[in-house]
Amino acid sequence: MLTAVVGINWGDEGKGRIVDLLSEEQDIVVRYQGGNNAGHTVINDKGEFILNLLPSGILRENVVCVMGNGMAIDLKHLHYEIQRLREKGIHVGPDNLKISDRAMVTMPYHVDLDCYEEERLGKNSYGSTRRGIAPVYSDKYAKKGIRTGDLLHETYLQKILPDILAYKNLMIEKAYHKPGASLEDMLDYLHTYGAEFQEYICDTGEYLTAAHRAGKRIMFEAQLGALRDIDFGIYPFTSSSNTIAAYAPIGAGVPGLKLDTVVGIMKAYSTCVGAGPFTVEMDGDEAEALRSAGGEYGAATGRPRRVGAFDVVASKYGITVQGSDKLALTKLDVLSYMKKIPVCVAYSYNGAKIHSFPVGEVLEKATPVLEYLDGWCEDISMCRTFSDLPENAKKYIEFIEEKIGQKMWLISVGAKRDAYFMR
Numbered sequence: 566m567l568t569a570v571v572g573i574n575w576g577d578e579g580k581g582r583i584v585d586l587l588s589e590e591q592d593i594v595v596r597y598q599g600g601n602n603a604g605h606t607v608i609n610d611k612g613e614f615i616l617n618l619l620p621s622g623i624l625r626e627n628v629v630c631v632m633g634n635g636m637a638i639d640l641k642h643l644h645y646e647i648q649r650l651r652e653k654g655i656h657v658g659p660d661n662l663k664i665s666d667r668a669m670v671t672m673p674y675h676v677d678l679d680c681y682e683e684e685r686l687g688k689n690s691y692g693s694t695r696r697g698i699a700p701v702y703s704d705k706y707a708k709k710g711i712r713t714g715d716l717l718h719e720t721y722l723q724k725i726l727p728d729i730l731a732y733k734n735l736m737i738e739k740a741y742h743k744p745g746a747s748l749e750d751m752l753d754y755l756h757t758y759g760a761e762f763q764e765y766i767c768d769t770g771e772y773l774t775a776a777h778r779a780g781k782r783i784m785f786e787a788q789l790g791a792l793r794d795i796d797f798g799i800y801p802f803t804s805s806s807n808t809i810a811a812y813a814p815i816g817a818g819v820p821g822l823k824l825d826t827v828v829g830i831m832k833a834y835s836t837c838v839g840a841g842p843f844t845v846e847m848d849g850d851e852a853e854a855l856r857s858a859g860g861e862y863g864a865a866t867g868r869p870r871r872v873g874a875f876d877v878v879a880s881k882y883g884i885t886v887q888g889s890d891k892l893a894l895t896k897l898d899v900l901s902y903m904k905k906i907p908v909c910v911a912y913s914y915n916g917a918k919i920h921s922f923p924v925g926e927v928l929e930k931a932t933p934v935l936e937y938l939d940g941w942c943e944d945i946s947m948c949r950t951f952s953d954l955p956e957n958a959k960k961y962i963e964f965i966e967e968k969i970g971q972k973m974w975l976i977s978v979g980a981k982r983d984a985y986f987m988r
Contacts, residue, residue: 566782568826569810572790573883575799575837576808577861577870578830579895579977581605584621584786586975586985587828592781593629593773594622597816598806599788600637600671600701601646602694609982611653618643620786623662624655631769634667635806635816637701638713639676640758664762665769665818666714673754674733674746675700681741691802691840702805709733713766716759726751770818777822785813785824791883799928802841810887828974829889831880833897833961835873835909836861842928845873845909859899874907874935877968882922884969893975894965897958898984903940906961909933910968938964946979949986 570587572578585607588594596603601617607624608614614624618638622628632638647657675697682699683690693699704710709729715722727748734745776783787808792798794808807816810827814820834855837843847855852872855861861870884892900906912919912931923931941955948954954962966972977985 566826567777567785567814567822567824568783568828569785569787569813569824570828570830571787571810571813571887571889572793572808573829573831573880573887573889573892574790574835574876575792575843575879576789577604577836577838578790578832579893580787580830581607581616581621582895582977582980583828583830583893583975584784585609585624585982588622588625588628588784590782591622591625591628591784593631593776593783594620594625595631595633595769595773595783595785595813595817596620596636596788597633597785597813598635598808599804600696600698601639601642602696602698602804603788605786605788608980611655614650614653614655616646618646619650619657619662622784622786623650623657626656629661629663631663631773631817632665632668633769633817634665635812636665637669637671637698637705637806638664639671639696640755640762642671642696644758644761659764662765663767663769663772664713664765666712666717666766667769667818668713669701669705670711670713670716670755670759671697671701672711672746672751674730674737674751675704677743677746678733678737678741681737681743685741693839699805704729704733711755713762716755717763717766722752722755768818773817773819774822777819785810785817787813791886792879794886797886799841800924802839810889826891827887827889828891828893829884829887830893830895831883832895833875833900834859835876835879836870837873838868838870842931843871843873844879844912844928844931845876845933846871847873854902855899858902859896874909874933875965876909876933877965878909878912878920878922881969884971889971891974892969892971893977894962894973895977897962897976898944898946898978900961901941901943901945904942905937906940907935907937908964908968910936946981946984948978951976951986951988953986
């Protein structure tokens with residue numbers, strides 16, 4: 566059984582929480598793209614965990630986690646992320662974590678280049694997390710990258726790194742007028758933070774193929790959402806990898822396998838981190854009230870998230886490109902303070918209503934067409950069935966289901982691990 570858990574919107578939909586819930590019945594959980602620009606928050610009986618690189622299944626003792634070839638791995642960040650987990654009693658070792666030998670290594674100069682470019686762009690910046698993601702994926706496709714498998718071969722590293730640095734330093738020194746990266750420093754970095762992971766590195770495609778043949782249950786965990794996909798998102802304000810479910814087997818190392826189920830995650834309202842068009846965005850006191858109620862600050866960056874009404878147009882598009890056959894709605898409880906709850910049912914552009922998600926200038930200039938539903942104004946965090954919900958909460962869910970054309974499979978009503986119910 567192959568299941569993908571993906572974001573329907575801009576990211577930050579609560580994928581880590583849902584992966585944590587569903588991983589109880591999985592054997593393997595795989596991250597198949599992205600890097601430490603992700604921020605997946607999980608709360609369980611051992612505390613609150615923010616995972617940037619590791620799959621959320623790492624918090625389950627019975628689950629093996631895989632970091633696929635589609636990922637960009639910051640070795641230093643991974644070292645400290647694992648250290649923090651171990652301090653809270655979570656076991657991480659080669660027996661329950663496999664790292665693809667084809668995954669890209671995010672180097673210190675990638676982080677530097679990310680920061681230099683955002684600074685150069687100034688007010689026109691893309692809202693990068695400044696963690697080197699775009700530069701490392703650029704190097705992947707320019708064939709100037711270092712892969713985790715290279716860490717196993719010292720002589721090969723010493724052979725390829727000088728040419729790579731000569732290429733990178735042309736940009737660092739000549740374009741940005743900054744000090745170049747030294748060969749000695751980069752080799753030292755790879756030795757310092759790469760040595761501990763040598764036992765973890767393997768052919769994850771081979772491992773997952775054998776697991777699938779043995780009948781193991783495998784879940785693929787995405788980073789960010791459909792609207793941040795490099796091909797189908799709000800380009801150029803996207804991530805630099807493919808966040809959609811169709812890429813999951815490719816980024817995991819098993820391109821010949823086909824998904825059985827795609828679980829799409831969406832919030833009961835909209836949030837967005839970073840720059841780019843966000844049609845439903847609230848501002849002022851209205852935005853701050855929703856941001857505070859939902860604790861909407863980036864798990865990876867700590868940046869305040871932009872917030873807005875549930876977006877039917879964007880969500881229908883996200884469901885389509887993700888191919889979701891099951892939907893989970895998160896943070897319904899956050900809306901409990903609202904007397905009137907806005908929902909964006911269409912966009913308006915040049916006086917005409919738009920129901921299909923646009924691109925480019927149309928998306929930049931579109932405005933939301935809002936409808937308002939009555940709120941329920943009571944705590945719903947203890948509800949464990951649909952019938953437990955207040956009538957107006959039921960009506961809100963049913964209104965969204967009607968507009969997007971699909972029923973909710975799972976609904977989250979609180980941050981605790983058991984604060985949810987299935988339809």
